[in-house]
Structures are given as structure tokens and as C-alpha cells.
Amino acid sequence: xxxxxxxxPTVTSLPLPDPEAYPGEPREYATAxxxxxxxxxxxMDELRNVLASHGTNTSTPLVDPEGYPxxxxxxxxxRHARSxxxxxxxxxxxxxxxxxxxxxxxFQANPAASSSSSEPAPSTKVxxxxxxxxxxxxxxxxxxxxxxxxxxxxxxxxxxxxxxxAAEADLRAEDLIHSFSGVTSTHPGGLQAxxxxxxxxxxxxxxxxxxxxxxxxxxxxxxxxxxxxRGSLGCHIVPA
Numbered sequence: 559x560x561x562x563x564x565x566x567p568t569v570t571s572l573p574l575p576d577p578e579a580y581p582g583e584p585r586e587y588a589t590a591x592x593x594x595x596x597x598x599x600x601x602m603d604e605l606r607n608v609l610a611s612h613g614t615n616t617s618t619p620l621v622d623p624e625g626y627p628x629x630x631x632x633x634x635x636x637r638h639a640r641s642x643x644x645x646x647x648x649x650x651x652x653x654x655x656x657x658x659x660x661x662x663x664x665f666q667a668n669p670a671a672s673s674s675s676s677e678p679a680p681s682t683k684v685x686x687x688x689x690x691x692x693x694x695x696x697x698x699x700x701x702x703x704x705x706x707x708x709x710x711x712x713x714x715x716x717x718x719x720x721x722x723x724a725a726e727a728d729l730r731a732e733d734l735i736h737s738f739s740g741v742t743s744t745h746p747g748g749l750q751a752x753x754x755x756x757x758x759x760x761x762x763x764x765x766x767x768x769x770x771x772x773x774x775x776x777x778x779x780x781x782x783x784x785x786x787x788r789g790s791l792g793c794h795i796v797p798a
Contacts, residue, residue, distance in 0.1 A: 584663040592754045595653045602646045608639040661758045708736040710743040711798035722792020727779040739764035756781050
């Protein structure tokens with residue numbers, strides 16, 4: 559006896575963002591790609607749940623040992639889910655192929671992310687931003703500081719490992735991150751967007767805006783593996 563057919567996800571393929579829809583806005587295009595990646599992965603999880611509800615996966619035989627269609631499963635639902643999943647796997651592969659170049663173009667469009675240093679850079683104090691206390695620039699000219707500061711923090715630094723890329727950038731526990739290379743609290747991806755960005759940014763210098771006490775600081779952070787610890791940052795961040 560076949561199991562009741564669960565509701566199938568209506569999404570079998572997700573159109574990818576068109577770069578021509580973001581003229582002169584490479585950061586927005588990269589953000590749209592990261593958001594679409596999350597949507598595709600969510601839809602794939604839903605389809606895998608459909609298969610699991612029938613006790614099957616993408617390779618489970620749909621016929622019995624004699625070659626007849628199995629009567630204990632909903633073959634139509636399983637085939638539909640498998641087909642949709644195959645389309646989404648292709649979509650995800652395409653997004654993953656497009657993301658590195660899109661992120662590279664986004665960083666090129668951001669003058670604040672054009673240099674790299676393995677040690678904390680000299681600090682320059684400038685006037686407060688948005689009427690707040692003094693701001694500190696590490697690794698660049700004072701005029702690199704943004705005129706407008708993101709209102710809310712997106713993350714808080716919970717811990718920083720010794721000798722890690724985060725420690726070399728002078729990121730510290732309890733720092734509040736207001737912008738992680740353009741990803742802010744208004745970004746739809748949240749911390750997942752930061753994670754996706756870091757995965758695609760090995761060896762690329764990112765600009766981080768943090769609040770340390772009442773001091774606003776801009777840091778340069780370069781993700782890299784092989785530093786002797788876990789991950790490419792060496793820090794643990796949590797939602798602010």
C-alpha cells in the first residue's frame with residue numbers, strides 16, 4: 559500500500575539573477591546570487607524531505623526484484639521530487655560557478671577592500687561618525703571611513719583565536735560588527751551571508767566596521783586557511 563503523497567514543493571527551478579539587471583552595481587548582483595543560493599538549498603532540502611517521507615532517496619530502486627513498479631511507494635511523487643531536485647542541483651552548480659567572479663568584481667568596486675596586511679595596521683583617529691565618539695581607521699587613509707554608519711550591528715564577536723587572521727586584523731571579543739564587507743543587518747541572508755562571503759574570499763581582504771565600546775573602528779580582515787586553527791577567520795561570531 560502506497561503512502562499518502564505529501565505536498566510537493568512548487569519550485570522545481572529558480573531563475574538566476576541577471577547581471578544586466580544590476581548595471582554598475584556589482585555588490586548588489588553578488589548579494590542577489592548569494593540569496594538565490596540560499597533559496598535553492600532550502601528548496602533542495604524540502605525535496606529531500608519528500609523523498610525521505612517515502613523511505614527513499616535519489617538512488618532507491620522504484621521497481622521490485624521482478625522488475626515491476628513497487629506498490630508500497632508513490633512512484634509519481636518520488637519521480638517528481640527527483641526530477642525537481644536534479645534541476646536545482648544544476649542551478650546550484652551554476653550559482654557556485656558565478657559567485658567567485660561576482661564577488662571579485664564586487665570587491666574591485668569597493669576601494670576599501672583593495673589592500674592586504676598580515677599585521678594590524680597603524681591607527682588613525684578621525685572625527686566621530688553620525689555624531690558618535692571617535693573613529694579609528696586601521697590600514698588606510700582617514701577618508702576611507704564611511705560618512706554613514708550602519709545603524710544596527712549584524713553580529714557580535716564571541717571569541718578570537720590567537721594568531722588567527724581575525725587576531726591579526728585586531729578583531730576582538732565583544733566587538734559589534736556593523737558591516738562585514740557590505741553585509742549589514744538589513745541584508746536578507748544575515749550571518750549565513752557572511753559565511754558564504756567568507757567561503758568565497760580566501761586571500762581577499764575584506765573591510766569590517768566594528769563598534770568597540772563607544773569607538774567605531776574599520777578593520778582589514780583577510781580570510782585564509784592553514785593558519786593553524788579551524789576555519790579561515792579564527793573567530794566565532796553570533797547574532798548581535
